[in-house]
Amino acid sequence: xxxxxKHIQVESKWRKKWEEHPINVNDGKKPKYYCLxxxxxxxxxxxxxxxxxxxxxxxxxxxxxxxxxxxYVIHPMGWDAFGLPAENYAIKTGQHPSISTAANVxxxxxxxxxxxxxxxxxxxxxxxxxNFYKWTQWIFVQMFKHGLAYEKEMPLNWCPSCKAVLANEExxxxxxxRCGAEVTKKNLRQWMLKITAYADRLxxxxxxxxxxxxxxxxxxxxxxxxxxxxVNFHVDGSDEAITVYTTRPDTLYGxxxxxxxxxxxxxxxxTKEAQRAEVEAYCVAAANKSSVDRVQNKxxxxxxxxxxxxxPLNGEKIEIWLSDYVLSxxxxxxxxxxxxxxxxxxxFAKKFGLPIVQVIARDGKEIPDMxxxxxxxxxxxxxxxxxxxxxxxxxKEEAPLMIEKRGIGKKTVNYKLRDWVFSRQRYWGEPIPxxxxxxxxxxxxxxxxxxVLLPDVESYQPTDTGESPLAAIxxxxxxxxxxxxxxxxxxTNTMPQWAGSSWYFLRxxxxxxxxxxxxxxxxxxxxxxxxxxxxxxxxxLHLLYSRFYTKFxxxxxxxxxxxxxxxxxxxxxxxxxxxxxxxxxxxxxxxxDDMVRDYGCDSLRIYELFIGPPQQDSAWxxxxxxxxxxxxxxxxxxxxxxxxxxxxxxxxxIKLRHKLIADITMRxxxxxxxxxxxxxxxxxxxxxxxxxxxGGVDKETIETYIRLLAxxxxxxxxxxxxxxxxxESIFASTWPKSDAxxxxxxxxxxxxxxxxxxxxxxxxxxDASKEEALQAGKAAVAEKFGSAQIVKEVYVxxxxxxxxxx
RNA sequence: GCCGGCGUGGCGGAAUGGCAGACGCAGCAGACUCAAAAUCUGCCGAUCGCAAGGUCGUGUGGGUUCAAGUCCCACCGCCGGCACCA
Numbered sequence: 001x002x003x004x005x006k007h008i009q010v011e012s013k014w015r016k017k018w019e020e021h022p023i024n025v026n027d028g029k030k031p032k033y034y035c036l037x038x039x040x041x042x043x044x045x046x047x048x049x050x051x052x053x054x055x056x057x058x059x060x061x062x063x064x065x066x067x068x069x070x071x072y073v074i075h076p077m078g079w080d081a082f083g084l085p086a087e088n089y090a091i092k093t094g095q096h097p098s099i100s101t102a103a104n105v106x107x108x109x110x111x112x113x114x115x116x117x118x119x120x121x122x123x124x125x126x127x128x129x130x131n132f133y134k135w136t137q138w139i140f141v142q143m144f145k146h147g148l149a150y151e152k153e154m155p156l157n158w159c160p161s162c163k164a165v166l167a168n169e170e171x172x173x174x175x176x177x178r179c180g181a182e183v184t185k186k187n188l189r190q191w192m193l194k195i196t197a198y199a200d201r202l203x204x205x206x207x208x209x210x211x212x213x214x215x216x217x218x219x220x221x222x223x224x225x226x227x228x229x230x231v232n233f234h235v236d237g238s239d240e241a242i243t244v245y246t247t248r249p250d251t252l253y254g255x256x257x258x259x260x261x262x263x264x265x266x267x268x269x270x271t272k273e274a275q276r277a278e279v280e281a282y283c284v285a286a287a288n289k290s291s292v293d294r295v296q297n298k299x300x301x302x303x304x305x306x307x308x309x310x311x312p313l314n315g316e317k318i319e320i321w322l323s324d325y326v327l328s329x330x331x332x333x334x335x336x337x338x339x340x341x342x343x344x345x346x347x348f349a350k351k352f353g354l355p356i357v358q359v360i361a362r363d364g365k366e367i368p369d370m371x372x373x374x375x376x377x378x379x380x381x382x383x384x385x386x387x388x389x390x391x392x393x394x395x396k397e398e399a400p401l402m403i404e405k406r407g408i409g410k411k412t413v414n415y416k417l418r419d420w421v422f423s424r425q426r427y428w429g430e431p432i433p434x435x436x437x438x439x440x441x442x443x444x445x446x447x448x449x450x451x452v453l454l455p456d457v458e459s460y461q462p463t464d465t466g467e468s469p470l471a472a473i474x475x476x477x478x479x480x481x482x483x484x485x486x487x488x489x490x491x492t493n494t495m496p497q498w499a500g501s502s503w504y505f506l507r508x509x510x511x512x513x514x515x516x517x518x519x520x521x522x523x524x525x526x527x528x529x530x531x532x533x534x535x536x537x538x539x540x541l542h543l544l545y546s547r548f549y550t551k552f553x554x555x556x557x558x559x560x561x562x563x564x565x566x567x568x569x570x571x572x573x574x575x576x577x578x579x580x581x582x583x584x585x586x587x588x589x590x591x592x593d594d595m596v597r598d599y600g601c602d603s604l605r606i607y608e609l610f611i612g613p614p615q616q617d618s619a620w621x622x623x624x625x626x627x628x629x630x631x632x633x634x635x636x637x638x639x640x641x642x643x644x645x646x647x648x649x650x651x652x653x654i655k656l657r658h659k660l661i662a663d664i665t666m667r668x669x670x671x672x673x674x675x676x677x678x679x680x681x682x683x684x685x686x687x688x689x690x691x692x693x694x695g696g697v698d699k700e701t702i703e704t705y706i707r708l709l710a711x712x713x714x715x716x717x718x719x720x721x722x723x724x725x726x727x728e729s730i731f732a733s734t735w736p737k738s739d740a741x742x743x744x745x746x747x748x749x750x751x752x753x754x755x756x757x758x759x760x761x762x763x764x765x766x767d768a769s770k771e772e773a774l775q776a777g778k779a780a781v782a783e784k785f786g787s788a789q790i791v792k793e794v795y796v797x798x799x800x801x802x803x804x805x806x
Numbered sequence: 807g808c809c810g811g812c813g814u815g816g817c818g819g820a821a822u823g824g825c826a827g828a829c830g831c832a833g834c835a836g837a838c839u840c841a842a843a844a845u846c847u848g849c850c851g852a853u854c855g856c857a858a859g860g861u862c863g864u865g866u867g868g869g870u871u872c873a874a875g876u877c878c879c880a881c882c883g884c885c886g887g888c889a890c891c892a
Contacts, residue, residue, distance in 0.1 A: 248892080344890055
């Protein structure tokens with residue numbers, strides 16, 4: 001009888017061995033595989049079982065790749081360590097963020113080591129390390145030199161609680177993504193990154209990525225490309241013209257009024273004296289509305305400017321209105337309104353009594369008393385001059401060019417994607433490496449002077465004016481212009497947290513290079529990332545920014561690929577026991593530390609996988625780990641018995657072995673890790689039964705099982721592997737191969753149905769003919785036919801026999 | 807409102823269109839034990855029946871098919887994303 005499994009001894013033994021003799025070494029000959037985790041923010045709360053899950057999944061995958069194909073696996077870890085929690089902690093305690101951050105890193109590093117994952121800490125990166133952010137700043141300088149970083153004064157999303165400007169991506173439901181405070185608008189000078197210059201490439205690049213369709217769709221919608229036309233409307237009695245963007249130029253004859261955003265630059269000159277007071281009041285009200293109000297209040301409001309425009313096709317005089325349902329920063333900030341064919345325009349026209357002209361026939365007819373807009377682009381054109389009789393769907397495609405030929409507008413493409421607001425009025429971030437000189441303007445800090453070190457300050461508190469705490473340090477702010485040598489001031493804004501995470505995955509493979517961001521040779525050898533594993537919450541933020549950075553770095557020759565992450569896997573969240581998100585405030589956070597101590601790392605690893613499909617959210621169940629723990633102990637006993645007994649392989653054992661290989665390998669390839677664990681349990685139960693009769697299973701079968709289990713439960717597998725008499729690590733062995741012929745059954749139990757209802761089962765040889773099968777089936781259910789007549793006989797080999805009777 | 811995803815025992819979940827509920831948790835009964843824990847064995851969707859066996863059953867209603875949890879149509883519910891994008 002085997003000695004009981006002692007996880008504490010075995011796990012610490014192998015941890016030590018792996019440290020002394022690393023199992024994942026680059027000998028220069030092995031093929032490379034880059035398996036990347038989304039790096040964590042080193043929070044003071046440490047890791048909970050939800051973080052574990054992603055790291056376990058990636059480690060199983062990494063170890064599988066090591067064994068299958070003999071890869072050298074790049075599986076690094078680092079720290080996304082700039083950010084608000086550390087800064088807020090500093091505000092409260094006065095302790096420098098670098099100190100609390102370092103303590104958190106040390107703690108989480110210990111926790112990550114508990115997972116027992118293969119990690120090369122020599123590649124570790126930390127976004128707050130000057131040797132790292134030197135290159136974050138360097139990239140910014142390159143973007144500045146290429147005209148992709150620019151300053152702009154604009155109304156921006158302002159979080160009054162964080163006292164910071166937010167990117168559009170950081171505003172959720174009109175509220176601050178971090179603190180939940182209602183976001184307002186504030187006019188400030190900001191650094192912007194021209195991500196819109198890459199809109200098309202960001203869209204096209206998605207096509208070839210092996211990513212979840214959901215994420216690709218979210219990015220596609222975020223970029224929001226649409227095709228249409230810009231059309232110029234002359235203002236009646238003036239030289240001015242208003243340009244609108246429309247995706248429905250086919251309905252141009254139906255444009256019966258126009259609406260401008262309150263912020264539109266032509267508003268003052270369009271407003272007539274009689275309307276001025278009302279218009280100004282409306283504009284002030286719109287500006288003061290929070291973005292939440294402006295979005296949530298769907299009841300249309302508006303005000304007439306007193307001016308008219310001319311419909312360029314039919315020459316009709318149409319009223320020019322203002323309304324906040326027109327957004328100043330999409331399209332041209334002005335729209336032509338076709339109430340008959342657009343819901344919003346219809347609502348507006350109804351409310352303010354504006355004319356409605358139908359230009360697309362529905363079911364070939366004009367609608368007598370329109371109660372809602374007809375928004376389909378299908379039907380024949382009516383009331384549309386020379387376009388009458390055309391199909392609207394066809395015209396929709398052709399109209400942009402027709403408009404362009406007539407000189408009243410042009411064909412255009414529009415995007416929802418906006419440029420990226422890249423400056424933050426905070427302390428704990430990378431200083432933007434720019435110097436402002438009165439003579440030379442904004443000048444990039446010369447590359448040899450990078451990094452611009454983040455100086456110590458006395459107060460980390462952000463200012464109400466929207467200036468960074470850095471602005472208070474005169475000795476740091478005042479500098480000389482690198483261009484003319486005259487007096488100049490440093491940029492005091494810092495970068496958003498996304499800056500470091502947008503490129504950190506490139507740095508791992510050359511983390512200590514002090515000459516370049518990454519050497520081209522290493523980039524060519526190890527990059528891009530083969531598999532990226534992390535939560536779906538980064539679908540449009542981090543993943544879009546990283547793609548943008550990579551495309552830019554490709555364009556300036558740093559790397560030779562355009563897409564950073566070939567394959568993406570989003571693991572689901574681990575929820576608290578009641579199915580709600582784990583959070584400190586709810587007190588339902590489950591720490592892995594005690595479980596590792598009580599059950600062992602291998603048990604927790606397997607339970608993290610067994611809890612549910614890896615891409616799906618799962619609620620943590622404290623008791624579930626007992627089952628996994630029982631399984632490992634049971635397997636330990638079977639394995640020990642088998643090693644000791646050294647029995648001869650039977651056909652049953654050989655078949656089990658080959659089925660197991662096929663089952664586990666298929667499930668790994670499909671990322672069905674929860675059912676892979678089920679299969680391990682199933683086969684283990686079978687082996688336990690065999691062991692009762694034979695004393696164990698044969699050596700090859702047990703060794704095969706151990707090797708298949710190794711990526712999942714590396715410690716116990718190493719121990720058993722050694723007990724089998726191997727000197728080398730199990731991870732130096734190769735992945736078992738299944739022989740389909742040996743895995744195949746020669747007999748199968750086949751259900752026999754009458755009218756689709758199971759009545760019996762029969763054992764059939766797999767090469768039984770249809771006639772034999774049907775005959776056997778008929779015999780099995782003969783007495784159940786009664787007086788019925790068989791009208792149809794169905795036989796699907798190995799699957800089903802069905803008699804249809806009447 | 808629009809776009810995704812999901813809906814299966816007490817629970818987590820499993821099922822290339824082919825025996826629904828694998829595997830596990832919890833529960834029940836038994837064995838071992840002075841006892842408990844651990845371990846082992848059996849049972850474990852509902853319902854009728856002493857039993858053999860029957861009937862019903864994968865959110866609801868229809869449909870396709872010899873056969874539907876799985877495919878199609880309509881609806882309900884939950885979760886996620888987007889949200890006046892012209």
